Amino acid sequence: MLPTRLLECRLGRITNFDPSREQAPSEFKYEGSHPFALLLPSIPVRTTEPPRSTLPPEPVDPRTRIVADPDGISAGAAGRPFERVVDYWPERVEMTTPIGGGAVNMIILQPSEAQPGLVDMFMTKATDAVTWDLDALYSGRCKLASGGAAAGAAR
Structure with a gap:
């Protein structure tokens, strides 16, 4: 089983994303510093491929949620259930929440190459998957809490 994971993050809005070319993360400029927290409950380790994005998603544990978004940067996703979660922890986690008008709030988590021990969040x-709101691109790093701290947040 994967443990319950609480990610406590600081995210900044990317202000210079250029969709016409590939950019290194070191090129990005950020605006703001927004606290954000996300809870991933304990689940079995994935042993099969997830359904394709064109097929109905697997059921998502309702404890999976945005725990804190005091600045409202999640485009209204806080308080709404996640529709699709592909959890390959610790390699990668992809999550979407419908937010209306055919749009979703999309979150991608992966280990930080720049700061080992932290988690990068986009x-x-x-x-x-490729049509993003260029005014709502956020990126940052998260500290991972597991065990008692994460279990307390899961209640």
Whole structure:
């Protein structure tokens, strides 16, 4: 089983994303510093491929949620259930929450290469996997709490 994971993050809005070319993360400029927290409950380790994005998603544990978004950067996703979660922890986690008008709030988590021991988080409002709201691109790093702290947040 994967343990319950509480990610406590600081995210900044990317202000210079250029969709016409590939950019290194070191090129990005950020605005703001927004606290954000996300809870991933204990689940079995994935042993099969997830359903394709065109097929109905697997059931998502309702304890999976945004725990804190005091600045409202999640485009209204806080308080709404996640529709699709593909959890390959610790390699990668992809999550979407419908936010209306055919859009979703999309979150991607992966280990930080720049700061081992932390988790990189990317979040945006999107209409599909490659059509993002360029005014709502957020990125940052998260500290991982597991065990008692994470279990307490899961209640």
